[in-house]
Structure formats: C-alpha cells, structure tokens
Amino acid sequence: MYKLYLLLLAFFLISNTAFTQVGINTTSPDPSTVLDVNGNMRVRTLGSGPIYSDANGNLTNSGPQVIAAGLVQANGTALKIFGATVSRTNLGDYQVTFATARPSANYIINLATIDCMDAGACDYDDPGITYYNRTTSGFAINIGDSDNGGTAKEDIDLEFTFSVIDF
Structure with a gap:
C-alpha cells in the first residue's frame, strides 16, 4: 500500500x-x-x-508575396511583366501563365483596366475586367464593354494591369 x-x-x-x-x-x-x-x-x-x-x-517571416504582376497592352504584349507570361487568346481574352506553378489555386488576383473616359484613347463607356479558369498554373482574363444595361457585354481588347499575391 x-x-x-x-x-x-x-x-x-x-x-x-x-x-x-x-x-x-x-x-x-x-x-x-x-x-x-x-x-x-x-x-x-x-x-x-x-x-x-x-x-x-x-x-x-514569409508573409504575403507578389507572385506575378504585369502591365499588358491591348494586343497582349507585356510592357512590364514579373513571374508570368501573357498571351491574347481571343478578342477580349488573355491567358496569364505563371513562371512557377502555385501549390494551390487559392491565390489573390487584382485586375484593372485603363480609364477610357479620362484617357480619351478609346470609345468605351463602361469597360469591365474579370478573371476565370483559375488554376495552379495561371488564369484567364476577359475584358468587355457594356452600354450600361441596354445590350449584352461586348468583348474588347484593352490595356490592363494584374497582380497576384499569395501567402
């Protein structure tokens, strides 16, 4: 005991x-x-x-990192590019392909187009930019113009910028 x-x-x-x-x-x-x-x-x-x-x-000590970024002309030619390549695949459609595939497709995509109203270089009044088909190796971009509600969006080629952040 x-x-x-x-x-x-x-x-x-x-x-x-x-x-x-x-x-x-x-x-x-x-x-x-x-x-x-x-x-x-x-x-x-x-x-x-x-x-x-x-x-x-x-x-x-590895927080959010810029994986890819670019300034792309309407014809698909990159004026500035980092970590990716870009090609125009169709009217208003572009493909961004990463230099190195990502471990997952859950990265952050930021997109912007030139402001046509202030630039005076284009005839579009409501351009919009979206991404689709996001994969570990890249994503596709579509640019189109709407007439503020009267008809369907029309695909257009337009200068744009993109950045991809991952962490």
Missing part, C-alpha cells in the same frame, strides 16, 4: 509540473499562457524583417 501511495504521489507531482506555465524574465507567468516572455524575444531560425502569424499562431 505504501508503494502505491508513493507511486500515486510521484505521478501527481510529475503531471502537475508538466502543465505549469513557464515564465522568462518574470516571477509570475500569465496563467492563461504556457510561455510568458517579459522583454525582447529572439527566434534564431527567423531572418531579419517582419514576422507574421498564421491562423494557428505559427510564426514565419
């Missing part, structure tokens, strides 16, 4: 200390945390620069 008592006491002491808080540079760690650091913190495996936390609280 005495041995059982000692065994239970040892188990209680070990399990009690296994779930305590650790405080660094503090004598009273915050009871709601496992690790309480009072002062500057250094993580040796992270390089210089900003530090980001993901949805699970994991730290990394």
Whole structure:
C-alpha cells in the first residue's frame, strides 16, 4: 500500500509540473499562457524583417508575396511583366501563365483596366475586367464593354494591369 501511495504521489507531482506555465524574465507567468516572455524575444531560425502569424499562431517571416504582376497592352504584349507570361487568346481574352506553378489555386488576383473616359484613347463607356479558369498554373482574363444595361457585354481588347499575391 505504501508503494502505491508513493507511486500515486510521484505521478501527481510529475503531471502537475508538466502543465505549469513557464515564465522568462518574470516571477509570475500569465496563467492563461504556457510561455510568458517579459522583454525582447529572439527566434534564431527567423531572418531579419517582419514576422507574421498564421491562423494557428505559427510564426514565419514569409508573409504575403507578389507572385506575378504585369502591365499588358491591348494586343497582349507585356510592357512590364514579373513571374508570368501573357498571351491574347481571343478578342477580349488573355491567358496569364505563371513562371512557377502555385501549390494551390487559392491565390489573390487584382485586375484593372485603363480609364477610357479620362484617357480619351478609346470609345468605351463602361469597360469591365474579370478573371476565370483559375488554376495552379495561371488564369484567364476577359475584358468587355457594356452600354450600361441596354445590350449584352461586348468583348474588347484593352490595356490592363494584374497582380497576384499569395501567402
């Protein structure tokens, strides 16, 4: 019986200390945390620069990154391009292909067209730009003009910019 008592006491002491808080540079760690650091913190495996936390609280120094970007003429010729190639596939349609495929198709696409009303270089009053067929290797773009509700959208070729962000 005495041995059982000692065994239970040892188990209680070990399990009690296994779930305590650790405080660094503090004598009273915050009871709601496992690790309480009072002062500057250094993580040796992270390089210089900003530090980001993901949805699970994991730290990394690789936050959102620009994967691809471009300024493309109406004929599909890229004036400025990074991380991708672009080709005009049809009237108003363009294909963006990444230099390196992404691990998933859940990246962020930003698109814009030139403002025809202020530029005076085109006759379109309501151009719109959208993407479709998003895959790990790229996506397609459609540019069209509507007459503000009277008829269906008409595909047009127009200068545009794009950027792709991933994290």
